[in-house]
Amino acid sequence: MYVQRNGLTLELVEGDITLQDTDAIVNAANSRLAGGGGVDGAIHRRGGPAIMAETDEKYPEGCPTGSAVISGAGRLAAKYVIHAVGPVWSGGSHREPELLACAVERCLELALDSGCRSIAFPAISTGIYGYPRGDAARIVLQVALDFQDRFQGPALIRFVLFDHSAYSDFAEALRELVPQTEG
Ligand code: APR
Numbered sequence: 186m187y188v189q190r191n192g193l194t195l196e197l198v199e200g201d202i203t204l205q206d207t208d209a210i211v212n213a214a215n216s217r218l219a220g221g222g223g224v225d226g227a228i229h230r231r232g233g234p235a236i237m238a239e240t241d242e243k244y245p246e247g248c249p250t251g252s253a254v255i256s257g258a259g260r261l262a263a264k265y266v267i268h269a270v271g272p273v274w275s276g277g278s279h280r281e282p283e284l285l286a287c288a289v290e291r292c293l294e295l296a297l298d299s300g301c302r303s304i305a306f307p308a309i310s311t312g313i314y315g316y317p318r319g320d321a322a323r324i325v326l327q328v329a330l331d332f333q334d335r336f337q338g339p340a341l342i343r344f345v346l347f348d349h350s351a352y353s354d355f356a357e358a359l360r361e362l363v364p365q366t367e368g
Contacts, residue, residue: 186356186368193333195326196343197359199352203231205345206262208301209255211292213309214268217247218254223312228266232259236266251284253291255299265299267292271310274317282324285310289328296339303341308351318351322358330362 187196202210202224213224218240220229229236239256248254253269269292272284288309296304306325310316329342346352360366 186359186366188330188359188363188366190333191337192340193337194341195329195333195359196341197352197355198343198345199347199349200345201227201347202305202307202345203227203261205305205343207303207305207341207343208263208339209265209267209292209296209299209304210258210261210263211253211304211306211309212266212268213307213312213314214248214270216250216270218244218268219247221313224307228261232261232266235259240268251280251287251291253288253295255295263305265296265301267295267304269306269309271314271316274310274315277320281310281316282320285316285321285324286328289325290332293329293332293336293339293342297336302339303343304339305343305345307345307347308355311351318354319358322355323362326355326359326362 212228236259244254250270255267258266269288272281311318
């Protein structure tokens with residue numbers, strides 16, 4: 186499923202973030218950049234130790250919640266991994282929506298600054314961090330659409346959903362935001 190405007194594409198696919206050949210892929214990291222399970226575990230396993238070695242050296246203080254940092258991608262097909270730190274869901278009144286939106290926007294800024302024409306996101310914060318998926322989907326899709334409208338890039342923003350139920354939640358949110366969604 187996708188939306189195309191002004192030659193730019195926002196796309197939803199079901200799949201594995203580690204297998205994407207976009208210029209950048211986004212990791213759902215923690216603020217210590219210490220690795221973990223879920224997306225984080227999968228990226229470091231498949232990408233190899235070079236990714237952690239680089240983040241340890243460049244970002245010894247880690248990365249605050251609501252922001253992101255960039256590294257190389259080791260053995261992955263992508264050129265860069267952008268490590269985003271989404272909020273832990275604590276009921277919704279602890280700035281979770283704002284922090285999630287800021288993390289996604291920072292990823293897009295880093296991608297553009299690094300010359301990336303394409304970027305793939307997992308559903309940040311919706312796994313171990315417990316963010317309700319439909320709510321998260323509406324936020325991150327709106328940020329991505331607004332960003333493309335403002336900066337005419339990256340040319341492709343892809344959301345990679347790990348199972349059909351996640352895909353359905355994102356598809357419903359995208360249809361709400363852009364009724365003329367195709368596919
Ligand atoms: N590809 C795409 N999506 C995936 C993959 C994968 N290989 N593996 C898991 N997912 C999905 C999960 O199903 C979930 O919907 O990504 C979403 C995000 O889940 P998490 O990886 O748990 O990320 P998050 O909720 O942001 O929690 C971050 O988890 O692994 C630790 O170190 C990480 O502490 C941090 C926390």
